[in-house]
Amino acid sequence: MSVDYDAIVVGAGPAGSAAAIALARSGRSVAxxxxxxxxxxxxxxxxxxxxxxxxxxxxxxxxxxxxxRWVTRRATMMMTDTQAxxxxxxxxxxxxxxxxxxxxxxxxxDQWLATHATAAGAELICSTTVTGVLRDGNRVVGVRTDxxxxxxxxxxVIACDGVNSFVAKEAGLYGEVEAHHYTVGVKxxxxxxxxxxxxxxxxxxxxxxxxEIVGCTNGIPGGGFLYTNLDTVAVGxxxxxxxxxxxxxxxxxxxAGLKSHPAIAPFLEGxxxxxxxxxxxxxxxxxxxxxxxxxxxxxxxxxxAMCLAAGIWLEGVNFAxxxxxxAGLATADALRRGDTSAAGLSGYRRRLETxxxxxxxxxxxxxxxxxxxxxxxxxxxxxxxxxxxxLFTVENPRPKxxxxxxxxxxxxxxxxxxxxxxxxxxxxxxxxx
Amino acid sequence: xxxxxxIGFEQRMALVDFRVSERxxxxxxxxxxxxxxxQGCVVACPANLFVPTSDGGILFNYEQCxxxxxxxxxxxxxxxxxxxxxxxxxxxxxxxx
Numbered sequence: 385m386s387v388d389y390d391a392i393v394v395g396a397g398p399a400g401s402a403a404a405i406a407l408a409r410s411g412r413s414v415a416x417x418x419x420x421x422x423x424x425x426x427x428x429x430x431x432x433x434x435x436x437x438x439x440x441x442x443x444x445x446x447x448x449x450x451x452x453r454w455v456t457r458r459a460t461m462m463m464t465d466t467q468a469x470x471x472x473x474x475x476x477x478x479x480x481x482x483x484x485x486x487x488x489x490x491x492x493x494d495q496w497l498a499t500h501a502t503a504a505g506a507e508l509i510c511s512t513t514v515t516g517v518l519r520d521g522n523r524v525v526g527v528r529t530d531x532x533x534x535x536x537x538x539x540x541v542i543a544c545d546g547v548n549s550f551v552a553k554e555a556g557l558y559g560e561v562e563a564h565h566y567t568v569g570v571k572x573x574x575x576x577x578x579x580x581x582x583x584x585x586x587x588x589x590x591x592x593x594x595x596e597i598v599g600c601t602n603g604i605p606g607g608g609f610l611y612t613n614l615d616t617v618a619v620g621x622x623x624x625x626x627x628x629x630x631x632x633x634x635x636x637x638x639x640a641g642l643k644s645h646p647a648i649a650p651f652l653e654g655x656x657x658x659x660x661x662x663x664x665x666x667x668x669x670x671x672x673x674x675x676x677x678x679x680x681x682x683x684x685x686x687x688x689a690m691c692l693a694a695g696i697w698l699e700g701v702n703f704a705x706x707x708x709x710x711a712g713l714a715t716a717d718a719l720r721r722g723d724t725s726a727a728g729l730s731g732y733r734r735r736l737e738t739x740x741x742x743x744x745x746x747x748x749x750x751x752x753x754x755x756x757x758x759x760x761x762x763x764x765x766x767x768x769x770x771x772x773x774x775l776f777t778v779e780n781p782r783p784k785x786x787x788x789x790x791x792x793x794x795x796x797x798x799x800x801x802x803x804x805x806x807x808x809x810x811x812x813x814x815x816x817x
Numbered sequence: 818x819x820x821x822x823x824i825g826f827e828q829r830m831a832l833v834d835f836r837v838s839e840r841x842x843x844x845x846x847x848x849x850x851x852x853x854x855x856q857g858c859v860v861a862c863p864a865n866l867f868v869p870t871s872d873g874g875i876l877f878n879y880e881q882c883x884x885x886x887x888x889x890x891x892x893x894x895x896x897x898x899x900x901x902x903x904x905x906x907x908x909x910x911x912x913x914x
Binding site: 419420425426429490491511513515531547571618636640643657659661663664 | 829890
């Protein structure tokens with residue numbers, strides 16, 4: 385059968401570019417189709433890129449990738465309306481090669497990664513929306529686009545079309561979509577100037593800070609973040625969809641609440657919003673993942689719900705790159721053997737099982753539910769903050785209260801039973817231990 | 818140093834580059850919305866594109882859409898919101914995100 389390409393990759397985000405890189409480097413003809421005017425133009429996040437996965441794809445990537453700052457300060461903040469308790473970690477190790485995490489603007493970063501796909505020989509086709517899949521029986525044999533005469537055929541289609549993945553849904557890889565597995569992230573990029581950021585966050589050179597926040601979402605399961613780019617900061621909230629839809633504060637109002645918090649406002653004073661952005665995030669982990677392989681079809685990145693939203697770990701771009709690259713390699717193997725049926729492409733799942741992509745998701749399968757529970761979201765931040773406040777408030781002439789007595793009374797005030805605490809600790813230990 | 822000022826919603830949206838297509842990529846079935854008691858799209862859409870009307874329906878705008886997916890995911894009424902991606906090259910174009 386004559387086809388236009390060995391493979392068509394839908395979406396030139398991190399997953400799609402990584403898939404196209406693997407295929408093009410194997411000498412395969414590959415079309416990388418992007419609906420935006422350039423790769424990354426539709427993409428936002430909130431937002432650290434963990435680069436280790438790039439080592440094997442673009443050696444010394446840190447010398448050329450368009451990053452903003454290297455994260456050397458990682459803080460986790462538990463918040464109530466008026467208090468904040470922060471675990472603030474810094475290390476010089478993350479500020480030197482091979483680095484750990486970086487902040488970046490996705491329109492820059494995604495465009496850069498796509499240049500490695502085109503350099504390897506992939507054909508990047510922008511401003512082209514895939515409107516459906518072409519089938520021969522159950523087998524996917526290409527895509528329909530919104531270009532005139534826009535049908536393109538291929539031996540394999542790799543769906544990297546993001547969290548809404550119309551390709552994976554149309555092909556029947558998703559079961560029923562459950563809204564509680566999704567959050568919406570809303571973010572403001574605020575112009576402050578490089579020197580002001582360095583001073584306020586205690587940074588030098590290209591060192592950067594990333595704060596992850598719990599307890600700042602008005603009771604809606606989710607969280608917040610604040611991180612530094614070179615001369616802007618990004619501040620945002622992530623909100624579970626059904627809970628957001630059930631109350632009466634709009635996303636930008638909830639974000640305004642975080643921005644005016646006494647622990648956050650001083651960082652932002654005098655800044656001007658440069659851009660406001662939003663996107664849905666697949667946070668359900670393993671519980672929401674679709675079938676990863678069909679006849680002639682693979683799905684990777686957010687399209688396969690590969691985002692890891694596990695409280696202390698919030699990662700997505702690295703999972704997208706790893707799954708996209710694995711999909712490209714598995715497709716190259718299948719093409720070599722001349723079998724791109726679901727069975728022929730099943731090497732994809734095996735590759736994911738043997739790397740962090742599915743290993744982390746398996747280990748942390750219970751984490752999203754635990755992190756989104758009312759106790760994690762509200763009660764524990766309140767207990768932690770009130771305990772700290774009472775511990776450090778000097779009430780002379782009254783003698784000090786012991787920590788144990790403070791914690792017990794705060795747990796009681798927050799309505800947390802010791803048995804609940806034990807259960808949550810055990811669940812946490814099972815996930816994170 | 819000046820206090821941090823919240824800007825109005827229109828100003829906020831004016832900061833974002835939208836390359837508006839002539840074709841609406843969102844359609845809303847007004848009859849279905851009139852029977853909907855929750856209308857979660859109104860509060861949840863980060864671009865505030867859904868506005869309730871006095872007769873219980875929904876007025877919507879597709880032009881300043883982030884293409885995020887929130888509206889159809891929170892919609893309780895099967896088929897009330899039909900949502901596809903805009904034509905290639907159109908819609909939101911981020912720069913600093």
